[in-house]
Amino acid sequence: xxxxxxxxxxxxxxxxxxxxxxxxxxxxxxxxxxxxxxxxxxxxxxxxxxxxxxxxxxxxxxxxxxxxxxxxxxxxxxxxxxxxxxxxxxxxxxxxxxxxxxxxxxxxxxxxxxxxxxxxxxxxxxxxxxxxxxxxxxxxxxxxxxxxxxxxxxxxxxxxxxxxxxxxxxxxxxxxxxxxxxxxxxxxxxxxxxxxxxxxxxxxxxxxxxxxxxxxxxxxxxxxxxxxxxxx
Numbered sequence: 015x016x017x018x019x020x021x022x023x024x025x026x027x028x029x030x031x032x033x034x035x036x037x038x039x040x041x042x043x044x045x046x047x048x049x050x051x052x053x054x055x056x057x058x059x060x061x062x063x064x065x066x067x068x069x070x071x072x073x074x075x076x077x078x079x080x081x082x083x084x085x086x087x088x089x090x091x092x093x094x095x096x097x098x099x100x101x102x103x104x105x106x107x108x109x110x111x112x113x114x115x116x117x118x119x120x121x122x123x124x125x126x127x128x129x130x131x132x133x134x135x136x137x138x139x140x141x142x143x144x145x146x147x148x149x150x151x152x153x154x155x156x157x158x159x160x161x162x163x164x165x166x167x168x169x170x171x172x173x174x175x176x177x178x179x180x181x182x183x184x185x186x187x188x189x190x191x192x193x194x195x196x197x198x199x200x201x202x203x204x205x206x207x208x209x210x211x212x213x214x215x216x217x218x219x220x221x222x223x224x225x226x227x228x229x230x231x232x233x234x235x236x237x238x239x240x241x242x243x244x245x246x
Contacts, residue, residue: 178220
């Protein structure tokens with residue numbers, strides 16, 4: 015068992031899959047992080063995912079992408095997460111398992127790098143709205159990083175224009191909450207809309223992390239997966 019995990023080592027391992035460390039924190043008893051094994055508690059939780067489309071070239075060439083079975087991204091994430099957990103002597107935790115579901119948004123907030131946005135999505139200090147947590151790695155060691163981060167304050171508080179709230183074609187965010195049914199009905203009825211082909215227009219209007227917008231191919235994949243359960 016290693017007492018320390020080096021940032022460079024982790025980045026090399028993740029880079030093979032186009033993944034990034036989206037944030038991390040030292041685990042306390044109040045965080046609800048499962049033990050690695052019965053006698054080995056987690057000391058650090060690493061939040062792993064994609065910032066932008068860096069993972070897309072790897073995932074879109076994977077066996078899961080082409081095998082025609084359900085939930086290809088979840089299955090790819092499971093394979094990669096289990097592999098990395100084995101290499102690190104840790105435990106992998108997935109946001110798509112449950113119930114009970116693990117508190118990924120609470121954990122995201124614990125990293126100090128992500129907060130809730132006007133769209134209810136979490137906004138990241140670097141990646142803006144263009145990130146997702148594919149899994150978390152609970153590891154028995156302390157994470158060593160040369161980067162010192164200050165806690166991220168919500169940019170929405172100082173955003174006077176709030177373009178994200180004005181561009182939604184069906185006003186799905188009006189009233190301060192996300193009206194899922196309005197969004198889904200629009201996406202199902204207009205398959206050629208910009209939202210369906212390029213990703214949510216409200217999300218794309220946010221000025222934070224614009225350099226990490228998803229590629230058109232990745233955006234279409236996610237939107238198709240989002241509406242698929244609602245197709246007749």
